[in-house]
Amino acid sequence: MLVLSRRVGESVVIGDGSPEAVTVTVLEVRGDVVRIGIDAPRSVAVHRAELLAELADANAEAASPTPDAVASLTEALRTRK
C-alpha cells in the first residue's frame, strides 16, 4: 500500500490525467474524522468500503436458497392473496 501524508486542501491524483483520472482531496480533518472529496469520471463507481462488504454479505445470504425454501415462499405468497 502506498502511504502519503497530505494536508487539508491537498490532493492525490490516481490514474493518468483527466478525464480518466480520479482526484481525492482532503477537505477537513476533525479529530478522527477525515472528510475527503472524490472527483471521478462517471464510469468509476465510488462506494464506502463497508457498504460494499455489507452488500456482499447480503448477497451471500440471499444466494441459492434451497428448493424447499423457494417452494415454501411460493406457497406462502400464493396463500397470502
Next chain:
Amino acid sequence: MSGTATMTRMDIPVIELAHPMPGFPDDGRFALVRLDEDGVLLGFRSLDSADLQFVVVPPAPFYPDYAPEIGDDVVSELGIEEAAAGEVLVLLVVHAGATLAETTVNLRAPLVVNPATRKASQVILDDTDLPLAAPLVA
C-alpha cells in the same frame, strides 16, 4: 427438486452484468426464470456457476411506492434509451427466511435489467435510508 420442475425460461435468454454482483466476482452471465405461476417470484440464475441462483421479485406487489432513481452512469452502462425506459425491469433480491415474516428484500441495491440490451447491474442507490434487508411483507 420440487421447486425446479416447473421453471420455464422467460424470453430474455442471456443477461450480462455490467459489473459483477458484490461477493460474486466470477459470475457475469445470468438468465431470468419464472419460479411461480404468477411470475412474481423469479430466479436470477448464473450461467457461470452451476448452483448459483438469486430469487428476485418485482417491487410493485410489495412496495408500490418504491421508485429508485437510477443515475446517468447506470443508464449509459445498460444502454437505456429514454423512449424505452419503461421496459427496464427493476427487481429486488430476496433473502428467503424460514417463514414469510422472516423473508427480506434488498431495497438499497436493486437489480436493474434492460431487456433491450440484455444488460443488467445491481445498482447501489444513494439513498442511505433504504435498507439492505426490509421485510418482504409488512
